[in-house]
Amino acid sequence: MSVNQQTHTGPPYGQPQPGYQGYQQPAYGGQPLPGVPHSQYGVYNGPMPGYQQPVPPQGSVRAPSTSGTSLSSGHLGYSPFGQGDVQNGIPASTAPMQRPPASQPFLPGSAPVPVSQTSMLQQYGPPPASVQQLSNHMAGMTIGSTSTSAPPPAGLGYGIGPSSYPPTTGAPRPPTMPGPPLPVQTAAGPPTSQPNHVSSPPPPPSTLSGPYQGPPMSGLRGPPPPTHPPQPGYQMQQNGSFEQVRGPQTNYGGAYPGTPNYGSQPGPPPPPKRLDPDSIPSPIQVIEDDRSNRGSEPFVTGVRGQVPPLVTTNFLVKDQGNASPRYIRCTSYNIPCTSDMAKQSQVPLAAVIKPLATLPPDETLPYLVDHGESGPVRCNRCKAYMCPFMQFIEGGRRFQCCFCSCVTEVPPHYFQHLDHTGKRVDFYDRPELSLGSYEFLATVDYCKNNKFPSPPAFIFMIDVSYNAVKSGLVRLICEELKSLLDYLPREGNMEESAIRVGFVTYNKVLHFYNVKSSLAQPQMMVVSDVADMFVPLLDGFLVNVNESRTVIISLLDQIPEMFADTRETETVFGPVIQAGLEALKAAECAGKLFIFHTSLPIAEAPGKLKNRDDKKLINTDKEKTLFQPQTSFYNNLAKDCVAQGCCVDLFLFPNQYLDVATLGIVTYQTGGSIYKYAYFQLETDQDRFLNDLRRDVQKEVGFDAVMRVRTSTGIRATDFFGAFFMSNTTDVEMAGLDCDKTITVEFKHDDKLSEDSGALLQCALLYTSCAGQRRLRIHNLSLNCCTQLADLYRNCETDTLINYLAKYAYRGVLNSPVKTVRDALINQCAQILACYRKNCASPSSAGQLILPECMKLLPVYLNCVLKSDVLQPGLEVTTDDRAYIRQLVTSMDVAETNVFFYPRLLPVTKADVDSDSLPAAIRNSEERLSKGDIYLLENGLNIFVWVGVNVQQGLIQNLFGVSSFSQISSTLNTLPVLENPFSKKVRSIIDMLQVQRSRYMKLIIVKQEDKLEMLFKQFLVEDKSLTGGASYVDFLCHMHKEIRQLLS
């Protein structure tokens, strides 16, 4: 292979690039462009009246005096572009500089944060023996008057009767079955919007009582529910879980009752009646209710323990002393006072934290507080940072720590008098005294080696093997980078980004480029000794974009040409990351690697992988190996990367298995992002990729970050989930942390809490900004504590609970059989609901399922998690898809997990074309779809456009520009731009959805009764899935049975 001399054939630089308008009117619409946010820091003078929308950076495209000249030819070794003092021509094998200690990167190491699954099941002790219920509002009204009075038609209904699960073989479920109606949530209590529920009487449960009613329960223990013969499809286990009897299908076992397996077993006669889907809790209704109840008022954070509106509600946040729910959401805002209570309830206590979350334009960004050389004021003992909950005493000379109670002297420069209420008179002038979130400028003490950091660097590392070149990917990336480099994140009002850039291409060998501004042409240096990676040049590798613009443009023009004729199909991967890491080490800075990679790295090199994909392992004890890395090489490399602040973002373009579980390790542990475009095709996938790339390059990111969560006495952070690395039990280290990443933290009791003092969290994130400034971002949150379980159940947030449970389960599959993980999830949720039924709900019949109002969606959402591709793979799902999803979910915030597990389904033919509003969403079930309508379904990764067979021709014409249903092409990945109100409306809805998500969603057109509809149906999560996932109705019945088992 040689480096060919080619003339530049790309479009003349300086002309607008196609598809590039996205920057001016960002596709991320309405939001300030990343890179700008800090411009709003300013002198803090009390509450800021407003917030000015940052001006998006205008790309002053400077026409470089570029020519069509090119990289000179050279042979593979080192190109001899002699240029004065440039270091080139050094043979790879003898290059003296930057050689790392030879042994370090290759040591085998420990596996990543494993968690024992058994501990998940048993850590809370034995399940409470009790009863349960499905419930509702807290107004004291007993719900379910209908349910308790309805005579139970024996043998009917859901629950445990043998008739519960129809012996369906996968035939569509008939719509609403006749039968006794199931009263659900009939209580019309007030919405749970009271800020502070201390200890009111137990909420009246919203009763979901099945037609099958057991004998009434007297008090909490009634007669045991009637016993039933074992179901044909499953057997009861001692632990209350169930197991699928081996049916003819063995590949996708572990299904619920009511799955296709069932039908193949001899069984009792079909049930005459079913649960009416309209009578069970509806996610859509809950979302709509919250919107109408809580969307109009701002959420003011001044009150302890307030449950915020749902993530699906648009609301404004006013920081009055607690962190916005955009930064922190909790599973419960009222924590049990004792660990016994917490164990009894089984409700996990966790916070989902997004420290650098992007705020809407009308909310105020955290102020930056500069205490000069003395740095932030902290507690002497626990080192908590000054916050609104610190108590000033002795006339303001000392303060008592709200976390550890230690008393600390106020430093002289920080002294201030107290007013008659004991509040400092400068309270409103200081963000750290009056706000939940703020930043401190860090002093040199907070810097590595006691040295202020250099600005970070971005290194673009492009796979130039055969597939990458042939698909047009290499050219696409190079073209995009030419303009994208003008949009690197910048700080505040800075004219240009402080981030330096570097470029590497690779296949089996690595090519480094010298793009120093004094060069007339870029120079290439090849390192073919990949066994011991080093960077062959120091000077000229990382450069300022503006200074080196001409050379960079020239390089990007030439790369596609240089490799146009490559025949090299093999790639390396480990050495690529090592090279980036070494370059950052040499430059003594943190940074991010953007790696564009296409294939399993089988070339001889450290980190070489083999194809070990084996779908036969699904549903075996070895299934977990599919999620584990095949070598510890990348774990060790990740550790080195974190130490340097080298974050790795990975863009994958596989045409076959490339082992995401292994390749993704470094990305995962460095806080990076992974993107996957299987079977990448330029025409259909470039928009999605380019949108993702643009957003990824531009978004706000903190480097070399360490996060610690402090808590008040009585609880402590015990477990962490997310994309990071931990070298001890308290510090979450991330080479990079961007505005989309969350860390989920679990808390456990280590002492009693008090209702008076409540509980406090302080999340402190130390990071380096994109301009190289060292900062601390602080988020504080105060929670209530309770001695009554009812208060716990009244202040939970199910969306956050699901976020936590999904992450817990997704980590569990690394170490336990997937079935064990699923069973554990079911068991834990059954225990949560059983504890409620036993302790909080009014006595009622065992035939009633009674759920706490704010957990009434727990069963439906839990079922979605259980049916997700990681825990129960769909037919078309690959091993890489599962590893990819597993990794994505681990960093998702609550809004993302919400829509990912329960997609949003919008009937667009019902949309009002004259308004900006979205049509009301509908439930994810086939029976809700009408043949005469068109629907959008989005889950954060994909958008489906489903077209019914009977849609009016006029609508088809307006949306697709064709005259009939049969002419609609399902290969479209975008809707045609047509000048009519319906087309505009649908496209604007799609744009609106794209803007809300952190990734650009793939658009897929699905025609009813077409082949692709199978794929679409996987997302109709209330229905039974093709691979055995239970329908919502069936799962609810199953949960009810589990709960009754626990209570009997």
Ligand SMILES: [Zn+2]
């Ligand atoms: Zn303290």
